[in-house]
Amino acid sequence: xxxxxxRSETRELTYREAVREAIRDALIRDPRVFLMGxxxxxxxxxxxxxxxxxxxxxxxxxxxxxxxxxxxxxxxIGAAIAGMRxxxxxxxxxxxxxxxxQILNTAATIRHMSGSQFGVPxxxxxxxxxxxxxxxxxxxxxxxxxxxxxxLKVLAPATLEDARGMLWTALEDPDPVLIFEHVMLYNMxxxxxxxxxxxxxxxAAVRRVGHDISLVTYGGSLWKTLEAAAELAKAxxxxxxxxxxxxxxxxxxxxxxxxxxxxxxxxxxxxWRSGSISAEICTRIIEQAFWELDAPLGRVCSxxxxxxxPRHLEQAAIPxxxxxxxxxxxxxx
Amino acid sequence: xxxxxxxxxxxxxxxxxxxNRMIRIRRFEDKxxxxxxxxxIRGFLHLYDGEEAVAVGVIPxxxxxxxxxxxYREHGHALVRGVPMKAALAELYGKQEGCSGGRGGSMHFxxxxxxxxxxxxxxxxxxxxxxxxxxxxxxxxxNIVTACFFGDGAVAEGEFHESLNLAALWxxxxxxxxxxxxxxxxxxxxxxxxxxxxxxxxxxxxLSSEAVDGMDVIAVEAAARxxxxxxxxxxxxxFLECRTYRLRAHSMFDAQxxxxxxxxxxxxQKGPIVRFESWLEANHMIHSEDLASIEAGVxxxxxxxxxxxxxxxxxxxxxxxxFTYAEGAV
Ligand SMILES: Cc1ncc(C[n+]2csc(CCOP(=O)(O)OP(=O)(O)O)c2C)c(N)n1
Ligand SMILES: [Mg+2]
Numbered sequence: 001x002x003x004x005x006x007r008s009e010t011r012e013l014t015y016r017e018a019v020r021e022a023i024r025d026a027l028i029r030d031p032r033v034f035l036m037g038x039x040x041x042x043x044x045x046x047x048x049x050x051x052x053x054x055x056x057x058x059x060x061x062x063x064x065x066x067x068x069x070x071x072x073x074x075x076x077i078g079a080a081i082a083g084m085r086x087x088x089x090x091x092x093x094x095x096x097x098x099x100x101x102q103i104l105n106t107a108a109t110i111r112h113m114s115g116s117q118f119g120v121p122x123x124x125x126x127x128x129x130x131x132x133x134x135x136x137x138x139x140x141x142x143x144x145x146x147x148x149x150x151x152l153k154v155l156a157p158a159t160l161e162d163a164r165g166m167l168w169t170a171l172e173d174p175d176p177v178l179i180f181e182h183v184m185l186y187n188m189x190x191x192x193x194x195x196x197x198x199x200x201x202x203x204a205a206v207r208r209v210g211h212d213i214s215l216v217t218y219g220g221s222l223w224k225t226l227e228a229a230a231e232l233a234k235a236x237x238x239x240x241x242x243x244x245x246x247x248x249x250x251x252x253x254x255x256x257x258x259x260x261x262x263x264x265x266x267x268x269x270x271x272w273r274s275g276s277i278s279a280e281i282c283t284r285i286i287e288q289a290f291w292e293l294d295a296p297l298g299r300v301c302s303x304x305x306x307x308x309x310p311r312h313l314e315q316a317a318i319p320x321x322x323x324x325x326x327x328x329x330x331x332x333x
Numbered sequence: 334x335x336x337x338x339x340x341x342x343x344x345x346x347x348x349x350x351x352x353n354r355m356i357r358i359r360r361f362e363d364k365x366x367x368x369x370x371x372x373x374i375r376g377f378l379h380l381y382d383g384e385e386a387v388a389v390g391v392i393p394x395x396x397x398x399x400x401x402x403x404x405y406r407e408h409g410h411a412l413v414r415g416v417p418m419k420a421a422l423a424e425l426y427g428k429q430e431g432c433s434g435g436r437g438g439s440m441h442f443x444x445x446x447x448x449x450x451x452x453x454x455x456x457x458x459x460x461x462x463x464x465x466x467x468x469x470x471x472x473x474x475x476n477i478v479t480a481c482f483f484g485d486g487a488v489a490e491g492e493f494h495e496s497l498n499l500a501a502l503w504x505x506x507x508x509x510x511x512x513x514x515x516x517x518x519x520x521x522x523x524x525x526x527x528x529x530x531x532x533x534x535x536x537x538x539x540l541s542s543e544a545v546d547g548m549d550v551i552a553v554e555a556a557a558r559x560x561x562x563x564x565x566x567x568x569x570x571x572f573l574e575c576r577t578y579r580l581r582a583h584s585m586f587d588a589q590x591x592x593x594x595x596x597x598x599x600x601x602q603k604g605p606i607v608r609f610e611s612w613l614e615a616n617h618m619i620h621s622e623d624l625a626s627i628e629a630g631v632x633x634x635x636x637x638x639x640x641x642x643x644x645x646x647x648x649x650x651x652x653x654x655x656f657t658y659a660e661g662a663v
Contacts, residue, residue, distance in 0.1 A: 042591040043519025051590075066489030066525040067456050067517055095455065098490070133376035133427075135438045137454045305657045309376060309438030310427030316650040 010191040018160045018192060019049050019125075019181060022167035023087060027057050030085055033171060034061040036072055037089030046091045047127055047186050073099035073124065077107050077176075080122035085171050090126040093142045093180065107176040108151030122176045123167065128156075129182040129220045129270055130318050136306035139314070141270040143180040143219070144277035147247035153177040154248040155201055156219035158185065160192045162245060165199030177201070182220030182270075204251035206258065210240035213328050214258040216281060217268035218244035221319050225268050228324035235325075237332055247277055252284055259289045266298035266327045268319050273301035298327040343551075345618055351550050352613065353627045354393070355385040355606050358409040360631045361418060364639070365408070365425060369585050373642075374425045377454075378439050381409040383548075383580035386605035387512050388413045390553025391480060391573070394561050398448070400470075400479040402463040405440035405454040406512075410482055416444045418634055419641040428645030435648055436656060456517070457490030459483060460509070464496045467505035471568065478564050480508040486517025488531055497538040500570040507570040508560055509535065512547065514579040519591035535572030547575030548605045580604060 013021075026033045035050060041064040044051035054062040065072040069090060076088035090096045096103070107120045130139035147154045153175060157163045163181070170177035207222065208229050217225040222243050229239040242258050244250065259265050265285060269278035282297045300319045307317055362380045369378050381388070388409040392401065403410045411421055416432050424431025425439055433443045433452070441452040450466065453459040463481035470477040487493050488511065500507045511531055515522050522529050535542035541563055545556040553575055560571040578600040582589050589597075601607075613619035 039518045039520055042521075042524075044588070044590055046518070064520050064524055066520070067486045068489045068491065070491055071489075098455075098457075098492075133438065135376060135441055135454070136436070137440070137458075138377070303653055305653055305655075306436075308427075308436045308653070309441070310435050310647060311375065312647055312650055313427075313436070313653055316653050 009194040011194055012189060013160065013192055014186065015160055015163050015181075015188045016047065016049055016186040018163035019167070020051070020053070022164050023050065024053060024056070026085075026087070026168055026171055027053070027061060029168070030171070032083065032085040033087065034063060034084065035087045035089060036063040036065055036076060038065055038067060038091055040064060040089050045089070047183065049186070050089070069095050069098035070102050073102040074106060076122050076124070077102060077110075077120050080120045080176075081110065081118050086122055087167070087171070088122065088124045090124055092138065092183075093126050093128040094138050094140050096124075096126055096142070103146070103152070103176070103178075104149055108149050111175065112151065119174045120176045121171070121174050123170045123179060124176065125179045125181065127183045128180040129184060130302070130307045130314060131184040131220070133309055133311055133314055135309040139307035141302065143178070143247055144269065144271040146178050147277050147280075149248075151175065152248060153201065153246065155179045155246050156244065157181065158219050158222035158243055158245070160188075160190050161196060162199060164192060164196045166201050168198040169201045173201070180219060184220045188223075202246050202249055202251065204245055204254035205243045206240060206254070207243045208239065208241040210238040210262065212238045212262055213264040213266065213332055214240045214242055214255075214262045215266050215268060215324065215328065216242045216244065216255060216258070218247065219270065221268045221270050224319060224321045225324055227321040228328065231321060231325045232328055235329070237328060239328060250281065250284065252288060255281065255285065256289045259285055260292045263292055263294040264331050266300060266324065266331055268300045268324055270302055270318055272304055273299060274304060276301055295331050295333060298331040300324050300327050348613060348618055349623060349627070351389055351554070352606070352609055352619070353630070354389040354413055355550065355609065356627055357631045357634070358385045358388065358412055359606060360628075361412060361421075361635060361638075362408060364635050366581075366585075368425070368639075374439065375427070376438050376440075377405065378425075378585045379406040379583065380581045381406055383600065383604055384512055384514060384577045385409055386550035386553050386609070387482075387510065387547050387575045387577055390550045390575075391508075391510055391557040394554065394557040395478060395480055398475075398477050400448040400450060400466050400477060402450045402459040402466070402479065402481040403442075403452060404456075404459060404483055405452065406484070407442050407452050407482070408439070411442045411444065411449055414444070414449055415447045416442060416449060418638040420444070422638040422642040423645045426642040426645060427647075428642055429648045430641065430645040434656070457483065457487040457492035460487065460492050460496035463507050463509075464499050464505060467500065467507045467570075468503065471503070471505050476565060478506050478508055478561055480510060482510045482512060484517060485511060485513040485515065485522050485531060486520070486525065487511075488534065489517075489525055494538075497535055497540060497570070497572070501538045501540050504567075504569045506564045506568050508557075508564055509540070509570060509572045511572070511574045512577055513574055514577050516579065516583070516592070518583045518587070521591070532572055532574040540570050540572045542572035542574070544574040544576060547577030548603055548608060550605055550609050578603075
């Protein structure tokens with residue numbers, strides 16, 4: 001994760017462009033890499049991530065598929081087993097449910113079932129999250145579900161560096177890696193080093209150093225959490241913000257080191273509260289750092305409703321900076 | 334079965350009614366597009382521009398007791414079915430007075446009153462639902478038809494094949510209506526299907542099936558009458574492929590990189606409304622006053638709907654937790 005800003009030139013680009021650059025880079029580096037999914041080619045990607053790649057790499061490597069999530073995800077698994085390095089794009093996590101059987105029962109299990117004779121070096125990318133008023137079937141945050149599954153790795157790039165750097169490392173991984181790109185991040189713009197390089201995919205990162213409370217989060221919620229931390233600073237509360245980056249494996253060491261220092265924690269997760277990754281993190285803190293805590297843990301999650309269409313209700317349903325501030329204040333007491 | 338049941342009534346009144354219904358959808362959705370640019374409507378908005386003859390040809394043939402399952406491109410189906418325009422527009426605004434209480438938006442119109450079961454935004458997701466509705470009717474011996482609308486893209490989904498097979502295997506009264514508009518977002522049918530004659534796929538599952546010119550409202554209506562009459566008589570499913578075209582972008586986010594303007598223009602000339610209008614004119618079945626009065630009626634209804642939606646209320650955020658479980662339960 002370390003990036004020596006002084007070392008290199010930076011340029012402005014969007015998260016979307018950073019992902020595109022990562023895909024392009026992978027296609028150039030390795031002839032085994034190809035991108036496959038619904039509307040990745042002629043349409044340019046449902047979030048315009050792959051726009052222009054068809055013209056550059058052709059229809060064999062930028063492969064439009066029919067609406068057959070289960071079918072082409074399975075095909076990606078087979079191609080990966082057979083030595084290719086496919087990037088499957090599942091449009092959004094909402095549609096990944098149609099491929100869940102392939103992901104869980106094939107991709108995640110083949111290595112185990114075959115006594116490690118076969119592995120699945122596959123990367124599956126998809127958009128996740130709410131915030132665009134797309135209503136109940138198009139706003140899920142199910143990355144926590146996938147993080148439940150042994151055999152998978154689950155990434156949530158929240159920054160430009162990670163959007164640019166995680167893909168290559170994921171492709172080099174011998175096992176299936178799922179990358180969740182939050183829909184509200186695609187237009188996010190910022191500076192990125194001209195020579196931005198691959199990054200690790202198993203460590204959490206401290207995005208803001210603080211001493212009074214640890215705010216543990218990932219993906220689209222990182223920016224709301226940083227906003228909350230700035231707000232808390234005005235109230236004299238110095239929050240540390242931990243970006244998980246990877247939901248499976250979870251980087252317990254970084255989480256526990258932060259909690260041991262601040263002695264308090266709030267977990268921020270756009271998934272629903274019940275049975276969520278936030279619950280898993282709380283449990284681990286209790287298991288591993290109970291005696292370090294000065295206060296009960298707090299959580300800010302999505303409300304337990306399907307995501308509603310109207311903006312005010314959608315916003316009320318998902319984590320917000322104000323809710324994070326309130327939760328942190330109540331934990332700090 | 335009366336001998337007129339499977340024939341369209343080619344009376345002037347009936348034809349004006351068909352035209353009126355198509356224009357009503359078109360003008361309503363033109364308004365929706367405008368309201369979208371004003372940010373009154375948000376999220377995904379999928380318009381039916383060019384495909385009106387399908388909803389208008391099929392839905393009025395159904396009885397009140399019949400059921401409808403649709404997709405995210407369902408405004409036209411809902412309007413023809415009798416979901417009040419006011420309730421539809423209020424839903425698009427996200428207001429409580431909407432047909433789904435505002436919670437659903439453009440892609441999730443529901444209406445118990447008219448047996449309208451959504452508004453499903455998962456491609457292919459409605460087909461198993463339709464099969465289940467029909468299964469219940471079949472088991473109860475009710476003579477009810479479930480009409481299930483879906484696009485050409487859904488044909489590639491496993492749900493399509495599973496559902497057709499089940500409906501045929503169990504002899505369920507489902508009318509499968511494939512709105513083949515040649516594209517699934519930006520993917521042309523030929524890039525998606527090895528067999529582009531979609532009704533042949535249904536035939537392979539042993540469904541009665543036919544393809545019809547979906548730009549010709551009279552032809553669609555005649556086919557729908559045949560289909561519904563057959564389902565009522567046999568209880569078995571029927572597959573109707575309506576060949577049509579989407580004249581607007583897939584959704585408001587679509588830059589339409591995948592097709593030429595010339596292609597769209599050529600189809601526009603063959604659009605269901607111009608085509609029917611000019612046919613009526615050529616046969617002296619319609620006068621300019623008729624058109625003017627249709628347009629005036631529709632315009633009035635639309636402004637009423639806009640006023641209704643504007644005046645509608647935002648559901649208080651304190652009620653966020655509602656509608657997740659049955660009220661009072663849990
Ligand atoms: C299972 C699933 N996969 C992908 C999508 C994204 N998507 C929405 S509409 C669409 C195209 C569907 O085309 P078609 O069935 O032909 O219907 P049309 O939009 O042309 O009416 C796609 C790919 C989705 N909603 N559901
Ligand atoms: Mg289509």
